[in-house]
Amino acid sequence: EVQINGRVGWSVAENMMSGIVVVEQAAGSLTGAALRGGDLVVKGDVGARTGIDQKGGTIIVLGSAGINTGFMMQRGHQIICGNANDGLGDSMYDGVIYVGGKIASLGVDCVPGEMTDEDHEFINRKFEIHELGSPPQFQKFECGKVLHNYDALEPSERKLVL
Template sequence: MAGVTTAKKEHLSHEMGMHTEGLVGRTQQRFFDISEENVGYGYPDAPDVDFNKRAEIDCENLETRQINSQLRDLIRHGFGTIVLKNPGSKHSIAVGVLNRLNLYIEGSCGYFACGLTDGPNIRIKGRVGWACGENMLAGTIVIEKNAGSQFGAALRGGDLVCKGSVGARTGIDQKGGNIIIGGDTGSFSGFMMQRGRMVILGDAGKNLGDSMYDGTIYLGGEARSLGVDAVPGEMTDLDRQWLTRKLKMYDMYPKQGIGHIKKIVAGKQLWNYDNLEPGEKKLVL
């Protein structure tokens, strides 16, 4: 880690190198002036939509690009509730939706469904393939059945919910938001997790939370094994209250109750990994 120092600092952020590591590149910040009239709290070019204004798209004979193009056209015309019928497990459906929207997908989606979204509330009645909700910023996505691997990869915000089971590497590189799984998850879930929460009501595969830097994993079942630097944490009343509220929102509840859920956090032995001696690195790994 660049700029990490072993000297004692006043704030934890100094120890993490946040004040000494130079960041370069083009800024991704977007600025808003709330004093302007008719400005919302979304993107400056985001159209206003009416949730009572409803439309449907039959996707059966359409390619992915046509589906997404028609979806954006309807949003620009103010439709706030849109139904996609017969999606046919096509890939990359509803990617890059940066607007408030109620979107219902009546069927299953393929790879990369609903990625790069910021604001919509999406419900998928079928299954999804790999990397659903990748880089999601805000909003909700609820899948009624199962999901593939890399569910919620690099998630940044919002709630990503699968009421069934998911594949391996769930929440890889998660940076925020909440991932909630009603069933089981595969191996290396929570790999390199940086922030946010993951709730698994079933069992987890091997190496759960491997190399996680921060964040919290809640596990209702059993993990085949914990990964490097993932350790048990202490459940608090705040944890239980948050779980109760959040799971109630999606009509999900663990079979054995909240009291049986376990908490997994980062051991933080990898935070200053580059500064460790070779023998110490072997002990950590």
């Protein structure tokens, strides 16, 4: 476990594979970029593109999150206790984002989801593990899977092959 008794700049816990990082104050942009495992806890606000390209693990933010948080998220969980700025979950492939405050706008293919018993259990467990008190009420956001239509062939190539 790494405990940071202040604030941090860009890319804290980038590519983290496992373990726990706790930031006692705010964190800059790209917080938890490409996070693969473990828990990243930020007790203040986070900057733009938090959890960009996240592939696993959990990012917990007790404050608010900047623009494009969860951009191109592939897996994992984000728990944002405060507000989320514009473009939440833009172009996400998978994963779940929970937001306790207001959402300025959702990104492309990020849609509201239904909170389940498993979601509540997961959040409560994380708050208990990290001694964060009682969690607020959350809204759940996930991938709408509309962008899942990749085709390796361009239209002109398809005519030649088919």
